[in-house]
Amino acid sequence: MRTFLLVTAFCLPMVAWSLPSHQEVRSSYSSSETHVLSREGEVLQRLRTDKQVRRGQWVALRDVSPALRLALLVSEDQRFYAHSGVDWRAVSAAAWGNLWNSKTRGASTITMQLAGLLDEDWRASNSGRGVGQKLGQALAATQLERRWRKDQILEAYLNLLPFRGELVGIDALSRTLFGKAAHGLDEVESSIAAALVRGPNASVSVVAQRACGVWQELVQSQMQPSGADCTAVQWRTEQSLRARLWPASEGIAPHWAQRVWNARNPDAAIPAKGIKTTISAPVQRLAVESLQRHLRELQGRNVEDGAAVVLDNESGEVLAWVGSSGTLSQASEVDGVLAWRQPGSTLKPFLYAQALDERRLTAASLLNDSSAQIATASGLYIPQNYDRRFKGWVSVRMALAASLNVPAVRTLVMVTPDAFFHQLRQLGMPLREGAGYYGYSLALGSAEVPLLHLTNAYRALANGGRFSAVAASVRSPKGRAEFVQVLSPQAAFIVGDILSDAQARSTTFGLDSVLGTRFWTAVKTGTSKDMRDNWAVGWSQRYTVGVWVGNASGQAMHSVSGSSGAAPIWADIMVGLNARTPSRAPAVAPGLVQQKVDFLATTPGHTLEPARLEWFMAGTQQAQFHEPASIKTADAVSAKARIESPTHGTILALDPDIPPQRQKLQLTANRSDVRWYMAGTLLGQGRQVQWQPWPGRHVLQLRDMKGQLLDEAALEVRGAAVKPAQRGS
Template sequence: MKRLTRRWPAARRLRALLLALGLLGAAVAAQALPSYDEVRRAHRPSDTQVLDRHGELLHTVRTDPSARRGDWLTLDQVSPALRLALLLSEDRRFYEHSGVDWQAVSAAAWGNLWNSRTRGASTLTMQLAGLLDGDWRAGPGGRSVVQKLGQTVAAQVLERHWRKDQILEAYLNLVPFRGELVGLDALSRSLFGKAAHGLDEREAAVAVALLRAPNARLPVLVRRACGVLTELQRLGDPGRAAPDCQALDLWVGAALQRPALEPSRGLAPHFARLALRQQSQGGRALVALKTPLSAPVQRFAVQSLQRQLRELAGRQVEDGAVLVLDNASGEVLAWVGSSGDLSRASEVDAVLAPRQPGSTLKPFLYAQALAEKRLTAASLIDDSAAQLPTASGLYIPQNYDHRFKGWVSVRTALAASLNVPAVRTLTQVTPDAFHRQLLRLGLPLRESGDYFGYSLALGSAEVPLLRLTNAYRVLANGGRFSEPVWQLPGPGTPARAPGPVVLDPRAAWLVGDMLSDAQARGRTFGSDSVLATRFWSAVKTGTSKDMRDNWALGWSARYTVGVWVGNARGQAMREVSGTSGAAPVWAEVMGFLHAHEPSRAPAPPPGLVSTEVRFALPERAQAAGQWPEAPRREWFLQGTEQTRFAVTEPAAQVEGRLSARIAEPAEGTVLALDPDIPPQHQRVLFRASSWPAGSARGSAAARASAGLQWRLDGRAVARGGEWRWLPWPGRHRVQLSDARGQLLHEITLEVRGAGVRAGVDPPGGPTQAPAAALR
């Protein structure tokens, strides 16, 4: 027994020593509490605000999933009812004590002694200390003695360095409420759907009741809220009747069942997420992000698209997208990625989704043909039935209305969006060359030109609205390419260098002049279509195969606007044409942009000349109802101008240049040699498909084909429209040129297997045999 009694004083001394050390550590930790300014600067809302170019709020995106925090509120942004309810419920002597309410501490101790219930002794300052330093927060079993003492010291330190209004303000912004809600701003907007300065007595009582037990059951919460509300009302009017707690029960239940704030809300959901994703790559958290978008333009584009889609609701169309670019800077002024609530795939960003562009690729095709001087704006092309041989069979293009217009000029063919003339033009340019041009314009085509073949003229590839609209912006900028901009340059950022010229400026201007010609457009769209604006603009529509996509793209002197209408899920629309689908939205948005801003036609660049032209058709064509176009003044690339364009029997006397391509074999063909078959029986037929520009096949085509030249791996090997080659193992490049040596088309192929036996023709095959002898 003596040995045991000697241990107790030692144990008490050890506990006293540990308590002293704990108090010392608590005191040191309390002195390290942050300042008010540091706490306020460190506050980050859980949502990031995406602003337009003028600072107007466009969209709000949840960027912190750990908690829902709102903006930092100053005391003048908090309703007086809430401030009064907080002090009545949590800290009546807040403005009297110096961090610790010793009267409340004494009352709490006396109540614990006699097992009676009293109000807690923890002041708002002590609670704030626990919010600022996790060491003072209560654990599952409550606070330890050291934590309580440390919290007491920390509260007094706060009172010495912070003002009372700063303590109250910080507490309201940092205190956790129900669920994930932290701070009064998040609670007010989520639970009551209003800002904190508008909270009334009933809402203030519920908010304060949530502080004691944020996740308490509804009856407990209502009982506490009713008590606070009763005190508030008696303080303001002692004779006022007690509140109806039963009605409060129903109201609180409804408030707690309010749906949580959506993680993304506003005008530009798709663009906001894209902009924040780009910005977050720098690793810096943002409270607000300023973007080049214009809130008025974005708002109008959303409304216009939704209004148009509601009108098309009975035609099986529910999705759409709108993009507006500034011509000079490339800045995105509007980005509408979907129709929102009207869509069952609203999360799909149709500005970035690849879709078939239909006829909207034609302007780039004609621009290339003009730049290469294969055609002029007045050249005549036969819009009639055509059957074009391809590696997979005959390609038979059709016009949208399944009617042919006969002989038309290039101006009419482009403005009226005729399909057959576009395909005939592609036979001159060749799919490979056109494919390379589209790549230079920034269109992300995965497959080669030969993969698409002649259908590339009619938009069989898939491109996103963003890239297609920017390609039209290249036309607006005279053939100069630059990337679209969706981030505003920071202070001191150097100006962007001018982009490369990827298209002849003269051809780009000519295409814009043709697409702005309402008279030329009338053959298909009529003289008073929705495409006609009261100011200068150039526009092109397009519809993809099976009516799955409808487009309208065009530009004015300052803006380029692209619109897509269709279904994100891929279903075909019903009876939706270029002028009834996307074009009305394009016209409305363009009209809004130029409501108070003029748009004048651009001046022609150097190298263009204008002259009067006349057209003539043979009597047989006129007897069939085809009439030549009226005389007019036309623009030409210098050196290509002429005054008369006539069609003779049976071909067009246009420019007399040859259009040709290698019809067979196809690009990328792989040939396998069989050593058991005589070499003479393994010759490969190379055949050219050619005719003079704008004409049907006939004697002129036969005469022109005689001037074709074939080259194998850079060496001339044959002339004429056909050539039979004795294959040799390896990879080879075959080129087809005209009589002047200008390259028309080229392909690559591979030959596998053993070589031919000795004593036969060399690898190049017979080089001097005339075409007739090779057939």
């Protein structure tokens, strides 16, 4: 005894110095789960981020069910509130049992077990604990009892205790095996949890037997009739130990949470409450519910996937990110906000904005919606409208609002695929191929782009042609977005005015279209080839919303267009966003004038479109627009002279087996009072000129009769020197 006292006197100061406080243990505890929070502080998603163990949140003792606390004391330490760390009565009973080889309850108290959890030096190994370890554990338990309250000891024990497999702590155990929080465990569940303390990885039958014993003691402690049947306990044990009721991720923003986690700084500490982000919880719920509700209405049309994103116009912050339709999808892990899909007609607003900026067109300019055959390097490109019909001569306003394909392709011929491709890249669209790969089909959205980047490009239109990248996912108190002027404010305003014009879009969508809202919005729909992708993207005064509907597998939908698939979802989200926030039309951009215009057809008394007030960039306005066929001279000297063929960036290949005189290229302009030059040499005069090409890179120039440059186009001729013509060929 004297030796024990001496060892105790020597070791106690060391043990006391090494033991942490309850607050230190609580502060150092880390869950295997990370909470991704909304801008309001609400939990959007719980995400498992520790793959080694499974820990839940720290559970205060007051939040543990009374049944579990009692079951733990009955099973592990019946005199917990009576001893001071070491239960000497239990130690004596254990020693006596060992002497007579009889089985008794272990002498290790809850406090001693906690000491082993706090310091591995006192933790039992596979071969058991030595005398020194047992003594150290007893001393540590004594010191814990002196420095900690009983409730703190029991609370820490419940949170640090390893349970079955990878589960650590009562929160992880109760959620995984029973699908509920620790405060909801009943007597049977509490008995199973207590039984797992002694043998976390024991067989089901052994755990069931121990749980039965604990449950019977619980019944007896509450003065209930003894002899209770354990059949229900055994059945429940078998069911619970097979259960995995705690998914790795849970919430309303799974794809967003994964994006936030991947974008984090690995060296930065994760706040205990979670990572606060830009998402608004009410807006996220609005987008999720709208997407799922409308997709259920489309069941039977072979469509199961969708995505939606909401951006704040001013800051560029993401307010909602819905990557999939959830349980409605067979590929819910695929993030539709970042998936590469064909945007269809949703690229047209940027094309017309560029044509307006270059002053090739005005909103009232007439375009020919008729059958077109455009020569390309791979053959003839013959665009078609969605309804396979042609409208004849239409204004730019109607062509864009009604989403006519052929006028868009004719506009791209003016702008050129290279120039349009460059502008799309400036608007943040990460196109995978070069302009030559897409050709004229780029006007109809043949290039694949993610919904996020497309929506952010529309946000540039909402901001008067100013582009900025989407803001970082984590909320930051730093300044506003940094904008770059990509399109002029005037072109952005006119395009927005067209996309908000219900009358102009009525040719295709009707006057009662779902796209029409009670407040100001501008919107464009799109459908890709074979109805594989369906889009609706647009903005109000404060928000830009993008919606995609389709199938992650790439399968075609059945009779689902932009107005029936994505548009109702877009409109639903917009109505919810602006329920309490009015949306007003943007202020008129400086440098714009409004002019009354008339549209005159070749047939007397017939009008192409009703007269209206139209917006023009200053200097481009005119009062009348005539159907070009009514002007027989077709030169329209007042029109800006331009090269119609070849287009800028054309690449020609010479065939050495064809005589040179058979390989002449026809140069075509839109006027006849012009001259053609190349490298300072006059090639000819008039609307059409024949030119004998030779290998190299050339710049073709169009000049007026005074020598002033009107237009130019770069082209490249490839191929070896041609063979001389053979006799008889």
